[in-house]
Amino acid sequence: MVRTHWAAALAAWLVAGAKAAVAQSLTVALAATPTAIDPHFHNLVPNNAIAAHVFDRLVHQDQRQALTPGLAESWRAISETEWEFRLRAGATFHDGAPVEAEDVAASLRRVPAVPNSPGPFTQFVRGIASVGIVDPHTLRITTRGPQPLLPTDLSVIAIIPRRFETAATAEFRSGAAMIGSGPFRFESFTPGDRVVLARNDAYWGGAPAWQRATLRIVPNDSARVAGLLAGDVDAIEAAPISQLDALRQRPGIALFRTVSNRVMFLSFDTFRDVTPHVSARNGQPLAANPLKDARVRRAISMAINRTAIVERLMHNEAIAAGGLLAEGFFGASPNLPPPAFDPDGARRLLREAGYPDGFRLTIHGPNDRFPNDEQILQAVAQMLTRVGIEVRAEAMPFNIILSQGGPPNFAFSTMLLGWGSNTGEASSPLRGLLATMNRDRGLGVANRGRYSNPALDAIIIQALGTVDDGSRRALLEQAQDVAMADQALAPILYQVNIWATRGGITYVPRADEFTLARFFTPAQ
Structure with missing residues (x-):
């Protein structure tokens, strides 16, 4: 049952890792303001995209949203109501703790327990009847009925360390609970201004190309473009449609687009x-x-x-x-x-x-x-x-x-x-x-x-x-x-999703609208 579109994503990670020695920092201007960085609080694209830098999912999605292995290296349906997921060996959280089946179970339990969510993730876990731990790297999920979309549903659920199962949203906002297994470590979040991330050199998918990534929150279209043209930022998301012609005519500016x-x-x-x-x-x-x-x-x-x-x-x-x-x-x-x-x-x-x-x-x-x-x-x-x-x-x-x-x-x-x-x-x-x-x-x-x-x-x-x-x-x-x-x-x-970059930087445009620092590739 594992989808086989993972080779291209793995190749991209390996290429990025090869260039890591020369790449220093990446600054990207985001168009939308996140409402939270607790990865289970509010199912909203700006929130989910930021969380994806720090937290992994069991199953990942490629740029067209085909499923690829994430923390789970494989999965299979044992019956119409039971699925087995095998976790990859060697995946660790940013504090060095191994990612184990109990962490997955704790994450799935936390999703419906988060209070006051304006847009909960419950639709993706309500069909789960129980989560069984076979061993530290194997779990079996029993559903209340046939649930063929379970791997797809789990591709949107962030996996957190088990000790944060009962953590309040405020603990993520402060950074205390912002420990994941993703390609970047969390450094800081200034609401309405920026998120600062540092490369996770131990990432199982290969270290990102950038030692540091700064995600600046710039809702104003003209300000994002001005920052790109002035060199204050290396890339922008949601390149404004009214300024695309001007951007195309500027030397050194590249556009990347895909249907959303x-x-x-x-x-x-x-x-x-x-x-x-x-x-x-x-x-x-x-x-x-x-x-x-x-x-x-x-x-x-x-x-x-x-x-x-x-x-x-x-x-x-x-x-x-x-x-x-x-x-x-x-x-x-x-x-x-x-x-x-x-x-x-x-x-x-x-x-x-x-x-x-x-x-x-x-x-x-x-x-x-x-x-x-x-x-x-x-x-x-x-x-x-x-x-x-x-x-x-x-x-x-x-x-x-x-x-x-x-x-x-x-x-x-x-x-x-x-x-x-x-x-x-x-x-x-x-x-x-x-x-x-x-x-x-x-x-x-x-x-x-x-x-x-x-x-x-x-x-x-x-x-x-x-x-x-x-x-x-x-x-x-x-x-x-x-x-x-x-x-x-x-x-x-x-919608059509459009990114703009400068200085020879390329980006893999995504249907899910996510702006992910690890998929920006620096010029050699």
Whole structure:
């Protein structure tokens, strides 16, 4: 059952190790602000990418999210409900302690026990019934039912030393618990400013090329580019689309791009009978929440000119979306092309739904998280206004969206959001975004509109327990088709991830959006 895409990753590590003697330091400007460095607290790309420098997983993912050996050198299914993982010999934590099966078991126990998580990792471990320790390098995991995606799910769970099983999030924030087995040792974290890392010369995958890596947090697009051009940083993530032409023309600057696992979409409050940011055009309250009507949601989707957004705002560095994952990812439905831009059809649907004069709506979205997020928000607002929905766009920092837009507040009616599939396949957005919220089962953990469709839930659960890859793929495709037939959310675009470097440095661009220092290669 082990995937065999590990050779390329191992070769890259060996090449990096060969150049380690000449490489000194790497400084990278990050676009997004991490919300935590506790690797189990908040399932968010900026957090996960930083954690991946310090902490290993049992299973790793390559740049296209194919599975490769991590701390587990091999794994196999013993039965439909039991998996065996063999840990590699010689892997150690940064304090010299060996990585053993009990450390893995402790890490899996900690995930659902972390309090107050705004985006928990529970969906990846709730199917585990028990973890058995065969010997220090062998563990057997029993699941509550068939769970063919267990190795995939475990590729997103950081492994920590067993003594930190009960550590509070504050102990990671202070650095006391930031001891992993990854390619870099943790040195310091200054919130809102930077993370400083030192090379782990004992890393089992080969020491990284850089003696030190500094990850500077620079949300402002122009500031990141200015730092790159001035030589203050060696590389930047999320190279701003509006400045790509200028970067291409600068000698010594290189760009690296790949299609992302992320979809940008509108989320709708389909739960409340009266939703707080909707009113009649005259400002009077409405008797019912129009977003509960699939015709209204479809009208909103039809009013969005995705082609114009991709061409004019994103300079074709994005793909118009009709589903949850771009073509090429496992389980992406081939039946969901981008919806046609049809303002007349949108007006007709609004009339059929009982809103011939439209209504007022506030859409909330971030202004510091995704490429051109605020511009997309404003463009969508203008498009909806043209079909009779008088929209006010309210952009705000992403951390406010997270704190107010989900449980227990659910303060918004419609949100512009993004979701990256950290498993690289379609079950991630289906069970995270659209499954009926059930935190005990790890379902709907990011379902901010509280959408609920029992028929969809049944297909998702069936897919998660289907061992045959072909059958599971068909179920995942079917689930997306069902969700989009009900316009559970309105996809807008699939993101393209872009990095820029200077001084001959190269980077292996990743679909998961992670910026990882060990995959930057210095010029010889």
